[in-house]
Amino acid sequence: MTQSAGLPGATRAGPATQVWASDRWRWEATRWIDAVLPRRGITRVPVSPRQPRIRPWSTQLVIDTDHGRAWFKAAVPEVAPEAAIHRLLGDVAPDLLAPQWAVDAERGWILGPDQGPQLRDVATPETITSLWSGVLRRYARLQRASVSVVDRLVDAGVPLLGPLDLVQAWVARGYGHERAADARLLAAAERLLKVGLPLTIEHGDLHAGNVFCADGSSTAAHNARFFDWDDAYVGNPLGSLLIALRGPGYHFGLPDDPERDDRLLRAYLSGWSDVFSTQDARRVAPDALLLARVARLIGWDRALARATEAERAQWQEHPDQWTAEILALTADG
Template sequence: MAQWIKTWTEDGWRAEVLSWVDMACEAYSIKRIGAPQSASSSIRATHLRVPTDAGLLFFKAVAPGQLFEPPVTAAAASLVPERLVMPLAIDPDRGWMLSPDYGATLDELATTPALWVRALGALGQLQRELVPCEEALFDAGLQILDPAWIPEEFNNALTLHASLPAEHPLGIPARDADHAFAALKDIEEACAQLIAGPIPLSLEHGSFDRRRVFAPTDESTAPRILNLGDAHWAHPFASLARPIERMRIDFRAQADDPRIIAAIGAYLAAWGDYGSPDELYALVAPALRISPLHTHETWLQLLAEADEPALLRWAPKVLEPLAELAATTA
């Protein structure tokens, strides 16, 4: 168990949270009417449901490696208020965030192709609207992963892991690093395609699926997207990796299934001022090719302050994306 997870279970920590939540509620003339209830907890974050006289609120405390999430969420939501959940309060130093409830998320509804079309269309619109906002999100703490840097990042990652002692949870044998390095040319080609393409960098969500989208109340309401803890400022099409994987499971289908293609088409349509979905579809494969490095960077940062037991448990989450990147088939 990582040290911060232990902290989240301590009575003193819970008392600090309650004091902070009450202070935040008072600023909105809201009163807490019951004890917060644990919602979920993982190495990334812990969540509490907070009952108030104005409805349910959600408290989130993030791991030290993702302290950027509350300020980035607040900054992004101020720029596109109809597409994200604006926190009622944040504490950037402690990684705390208190947010309103917008009802059910899309994963609580029956899976249909139409839901995936709606979800990916909303993601594309969010990313398209945030294109001019790099400076504001960078200032809030969002890390940049430009495709122009990805080959060097891949090389640096292999060097890092190969240089660690063999017994270290994040160490890999030199021969495995050499084998993985053979994929560098393929990764360079994928990055070159993305750089040559018309799509600018934007918010790459990193872990988008139907759990990250609140169900809209009507057809005219834009779905609100949440959970930016795995986000980067990067090629936005890399955000399709997780949805395609999930749709293949939902539909028990291959990636070229018409239902999946339709959802990707809805996503690409949001970028219509850069080209038609048919024209932009060629950039999906190279974006998917480099997306594992985004995942690697997220987990490496997440485990930067982890103790040895946590490293032993979670090290595969760091190393598996490198193995995926090393695959010779793009």
């Protein structure tokens, strides 16, 4: 059976968490960290790296250095290639990404400096809508910059999931059990394609926990940097709004609010106003959000590719939720 270079000692179908929890793996990761830091004139403090969490799709190590705290991340090869995403988006929008010190693309390892607080840690229920509006304008700029490198992103292994690709994935992977769902997803894809939006990078999980910011002041959105690209794909830009519109309610316990959603939508679309009609984008936004739910299903497939049966059972509620939403939105009647 083939071994993965990113998961030493694990078969392609083996559980990643067991590898990452082993002394052998931590020793190998630490040895790599100690090899690459001196090349940047950085020295690791002689304290064993801390491992705050292990998930079926990724794990992190926290490292203390003479230049402050650093973070190491490892991910299964089935998720989006984060090292390549940083490299390619860094060519066109370096100020919108968290900087990296070193990467090992083959093993899916990334090492970079601590970037300070995440937006969800410094925002409040009263400020999140304003701050998130600014972040979405900045994210739209990142997407626009990515248009010039989408082919390179796909060549590097970022999944290509345009509207019709998502419909095909829904059917081919056995998600579709009702013809009504298949037909309505296809109709949504065709309406979306008619608007002519360009393919861009899609974060796949755009919320305030995946955005670094300097502080919680009114200017925090101006220096926001995006990270954690495991769920990324190349697709229709409006799909990013699926998670982005839910984030304020999820993180801050806010009730559903159509006015808040409309404000956030307007902020995001303002970043595209010279490229395509805001009226057209508003008209097909529900279609984009419907298809983005299929992308979330595919993302969970990738994330759990090396999970144990127990881990699959633990996380299954998430793909089940997306499936239920898709079927409810495409049901007859």
